[in-house]
Amino acid sequence: MNVLRIENIQAYYQSTLYGIARNVRAVDGVSLDLHADEIYGIAGESSCGKTTLIKVMFGAVEPPLTIVGGKVLYQLDGNHIDVTQADAETLRQLRWKQVSYILQGSMSLLNPVRKIRKTFWDFTKAHEPTIEPAKFEATTRGHLDRLGLPAEVLDSYPHQLSGGMKQRVAIALATIFQPKVILADEPTTALDVVVQRGVLQLLRRIQQETKNTLVIVTHDMGIHANIAHRVGIMYAGRLVEEGRVREIFGEPLHPYTRHLIQSLPAIGDKSERQGIPGAPPNLADPPPGCRFHPRCPYAKPICSIEAPQLTTIADGRRIACFLAAKENANVS
Numbered sequence: 001m002n003v004l005r006i007e008n009i010q011a012y013y014q015s016t017l018y019g020i021a022r023n024v025r026a027v028d029g030v031s032l033d034l035h036a037d038e039i040y041g042i043a044g045e046s047s048c049g050k051t052t053l054i055k056v057m058f059g060a061v062e063p064p065l066t067i068v069g070g071k072v073l074y075q076l077d078g079n080h081i082d083v084t085q086a087d088a089e090t091l092r093q094l095r096w097k098q099v100s101y102i103l104q105g106s107m108s109l110l111n112p113v114r115k116i117r118k119t120f121w122d123f124t125k126a127h128e129p130t131i132e133p134a135k136f137e138a139t140t141r142g143h144l145d146r147l148g149l150p151a152e153v154l155d156s157y158p159h160q161l162s163g164g165m166k167q168r169v170a171i172a173l174a175t176i177f178q179p180k181v182i183l184a185d186e187p188t189t190a191l192d193v194v195v196q197r198g199v200l201q202l203l204r205r206i207q208q209e210t211k212n213t214l215v216i217v218t219h220d221m222g223i224h225a226n227i228a229h230r231v232g233i234m235y236a237g238r239l240v241e242e243g244r245v246r247e248i249f250g251e252p253l254h255p256y257t258r259h260l261i262q263s264l265p266a267i268g269d270k271s272e273r274q275g276i277p278g279a280p281p282n283l284a285d286p287p288p289g290c291r292f293h294p295r296c297p298y299a300k301p302i303c304s305i306e307a308p309q310l311t312t313i314a315d316g317r318r319i320a321c322f323l324a325a326k327e328n329a330n331v332s
């Protein structure tokens with residue numbers, strides 16, 4: 001069952017430089033479906049548009065970011081809401097209670113001069129103005145307990161907590177209303193490996209218990225292999241490959257996906273991994289055709305002229321590459 005359908009969304013950062021209009025095409029024609037009870041990973045190098053796509057999904061689009069086209073359609077509890085068209089009140093009802101957002105670097109957003117209890121209270125009160133203190137205390141403690149967090153954190157200031165604990169608290173805060181969709185942007189970046197594991201376990205536990213939809217954004221392919229059910233690979237503002245995690249890692253088809261996976265260190269392998277030669281394009285002036293063509297070892301003349309469309313090549317498998325789509329067509 002779909003909970004979200006994104007149709008050909010284009011979200012650009014629009015500005016003017018020396019009187020000349022400048023569009024950074026951060027998300028440029030992305031279409032994807034999110035299902036109930038799944039973990040969907042979004043992968044890709046820095047600046048490929050991952051955070052921008054999450055902002056669009058959350059309806060957090062503010063200038064200079066502008067929706068230029070497309071739809072972001074939620075289907076929750078029988079209601080259909082297109083966040084690109086929704087009014088402020090509809091968005092207010094949707095955000096945090098139905099769809100929540102663990103921001104990139106969210107743990108640093110905990111107010112340093114407030115005890116965690118006060119942060120939870122302000123947040124809860126903003127969405128449930130009539131809540132009584134006793135009900136708040138019981139709900140918050142119950143939620144922390146379910147997530148395996150000690151109730152004592154409520155009496156702490158953020159600086160008294162470790163980085164990992166702060167991130168868990170930020171996750172607990174974002175999930176206090178049992179949202180149907182959780183958007184987590186780089187939730188483990190800047191944490192050491194052992195702490196990362198604990199945070200990922202917490203996210204997995206929340207998803208398994210509530211059977212909601214977790215979207216996890218990270219450039220770390222190891223995390224996707226570990227936690228995601230399906231993965232979408234973004235390159236330069238576009239989705240270039242999508243599939244179930246086993247297929248993506250077992251048989252990556254897009255040359256960019258192959259590079260991302262090859263750059264993962266194997267267990268026990270201490271040799272230097274090969275990065276992808278070259279750099280992602282400037283999204284204010286992306287190359288024509290396939291945006292990966294300047295870096296692609298398999299590029300053909302057509303690749304610099306025509307943009308390959310994201311095409312379904314098998315059940316649940318989509319790819320935007322002339323070569324891979326053709327190879328696959330020959331096989332089947």
Ligand SMILES: Nc1ncnc2c1ncn2[C@@H]1O[C@H](COP(=O)(O)OP(=O)(O)OP(=O)(O)O)[C@@H](O)[C@H]1O
Pocket residue numbers: 013024026044045046047048049050051052053064104219283
């Ligand atoms: N406020 C802004 N104004 C103009 N351009 C922006 C703004 N924010 C982001 N961008 C540009 O939009 C593009 C996509 O950025 P985005 O933050 O979505 O990428 P990302 O994949 O999340 O990167 P990272 O992995 O580094 O977090 C980049 O080229 C970035 O420079």
Ligand code: SF4
Pocket residue numbers: 254255256290291292293296297298299300303308320321322323324
């Ligand atoms: S479409 Fe062409 S340039 Fe793009 S990834 Fe495929 S082979 Fe490479």
Ligand SMILES: [Mg+2]
Pocket residue numbers: 050051052104185
């Ligand atoms: Mg980002």
